[in-house]
Amino acid sequence: MVAHPDLQTQFDLRVAEDQRIEPKDWMPEPYRRTLVRQISQHAHSEIVGMLPEGNWITRAPSLRRKAVLLAKVQDEAGHGLYLYSAAETLGTSREQMIDDLHSGKAKYSSIFNYPTLSWADMGAIGWLVDGAAIMNQVPLCRTSYGPYARAMVRICKEESFHQRQGYEIMMTLAKGSEAQRAMAQDALNRWWWPVLMMFGPKDDESPNTALSMQWKIKRFTNDELRQKFVDATVPQAEYLNLSIPDPDLKWNEARGHYDFGPINWDEFWEVVKGNGPCNRQRLEARRKAHEEGEWVREAAIAYAIKRKMKSEK
Amino acid sequence: MDTQWPLWEVFIRSKQGLDHKHVGSLHAADAQMAMENARDVYTRRREGVSIWVVESKHIHASNPDEQESFFDPADDKAYRHPTFYQVPDSLTHI
Numbered sequence: 001m002v003a004h005p006d007l008q009t010q011f012d013l014r015v016a017e018d019q020r021i022e023p024k025d026w027m028p029e030p031y032r033r034t035l036v037r038q039i040s041q042h043a044h045s046e047i048v049g050m051l052p053e054g055n056w057i058t059r060a061p062s063l064r065r066k067a068v069l070l071a072k073v074q075d076e077a078g079h080g081l082y083l084y085s086a087a088e089t090l091g092t093s094r095e096q097m098i099d100d101l102h103s104g105k106a107k108y109s110s111i112f113n114y115p116t117l118s119w120a121d122m123g124a125i126g127w128l129v130d131g132a133a134i135m136n137q138v139p140l141c142r143t144s145y146g147p148y149a150r151a152m153v154r155i156c157k158e159e160s161f162h163q164r165q166g167y168e169i170m171m172t173l174a175k176g177s178e179a180q181r182a183m184a185q186d187a188l189n190r191w192w193w194p195v196l197m198m199f200g201p202k203d204d205e206s207p208n209t210a211l212s213m214q215w216k217i218k219r220f221t222n223d224e225l226r227q228k229f230v231d232a233t234v235p236q237a238e239y240l241n242l243s244i245p246d247p248d249l250k251w252n253e254a255r256g257h258y259d260f261g262p263i264n265w266d267e268f269w270e271v272v273k274g275n276g277p278c279n280r281q282r283l284e285a286r287r288k289a290h291e292e293g294e295w296v297r298e299a300a301i302a303y304a305i306k307r308k309m310k311s312e313k
Numbered sequence: 314m315d316t317q318w319p320l321w322e323v324f325i326r327s328k329q330g331l332d333h334k335h336v337g338s339l340h341a342a343d344a345q346m347a348m349e350n351a352r353d354v355y356t357r358r359r360e361g362v363s364i365w366v367v368e369s370k371h372i373h374a375s376n377p378d379e380q381e382s383f384f385d386p387a388d389d390k391a392y393r394h395p396t397f398y399q400v401p402d403s404l405t406h407i
């Protein structure tokens with residue numbers, strides 16, 4: 001950076017003017033590293049995120065629900081692929097990213113380490129987890145790195161269906177029998193706090209935030225996004241006549257926002273460190289899929305080589 | 314054995330009459346697989362009526378470090394734009 005004063009100035013100017021940085025443009029190494037970490041982490045979250053919902057595809061209560069859930073999970077696979085290709089434009093390889101996920105070096109969203117115990121969890125995940133993801137992802141459509149921003153635009157177009165199908169499941173259960181209402185309430189109780197943790201540590205404990213904001217990778221801080229999410233979601237829960245499991249939750253007229261109770265950060269860090277309820281299971285499933293797909297990848301290459309030789313004869 | 318499939322760039326014509334536009338990339342063993350993967354990854358909602366796939370190694374890009382000098386031949390040729398020419402306001406269709 002000190003070695004390239006002109007390039008650094010040009011980069012800073014571009015970012016300040018809200019221009020996009022493209023793959024072949026000069027960029028400071030820490031910017032590149034931050035992007036690789038954030039984009040690959042995001043890609044891993046999409047891929048690992050298929051597991052908790054995939055768990056319910058064969059047990060969906062109707063053919064309609066099954067087709068919808070299948071389409072949603074397939075979208076998440078697509079999101080993972082958009083993001084892996086965006087990260088690859090920064091010079092990292094797909095294998096390296098997958099290896100880092102499987103070795104535990106790379107992280108993915110802590111939320112996917114929670115189990116999906118009932119069908120109502122499909123409702124709660126779509127409504128809350130995808131809802132939180134949307135809060136996070138909409139500003140990323142304007143992030144400073146071009147390929148990441150373009151991948152996010154594509155993703156955001158697809159996310160809104162995810163949230164709405166989840167809310168529809170919740171509405172159906174909330175208007176159903178006593179047992180169904182109880183299922184919906186139980187799902188909300190279990191997912192609410194982990195969803196608030198999805199936005200990441202509090203601003204004063206998030207050392208990367210300042211630089212990410214300066215580089216315009218991030219446009220809002222973790223706490224700002226968390227607050228926006230709570231404000232947007234409370235009325236949706238009220239409509240369902242379900243109660244959010246937080247005795248401190250109340251409208252604050254002066255702030256124009258909802259106040260909410262303290263988050264259990266010990267739990268968050270435990271899950272991030274690998275000690276959540278499903279961390280081991282999730283990584284095992286990913287490793288197994290990768291290892292058991294090895295022969296397919298090899299066969300496809302061998303077949304492609306053989307066909308090419310034939311056509312060159 | 315290296316089982317990383319080659320990288321392909323994907324271009325999609327979103328509607329009859331429009332240009333193909335770059336949408337992203339993917340890995341595939343050969344062109345046919347690239348085409349099918351491109352369909353599944355990039356056109357799940359009828360986003361396209363035609364797909365091109367090109368192996369990334371075949372794409373040559375201009376160098377951003379030489380952007381200024383590379384494109385400057387166009388800088389001093391304002392006469393290539395219609396606004397360079399003065400015609401009376403009273404005339405139409407010109």
Ligand SMILES: [Fe+2]
Binds near residue numbers: 155
């Ligand atoms: Fe997604």
Ligand SMILES: [Fe+2]
Binds near residue numbers: 076130133159162
């Ligand atoms: Fe989603």
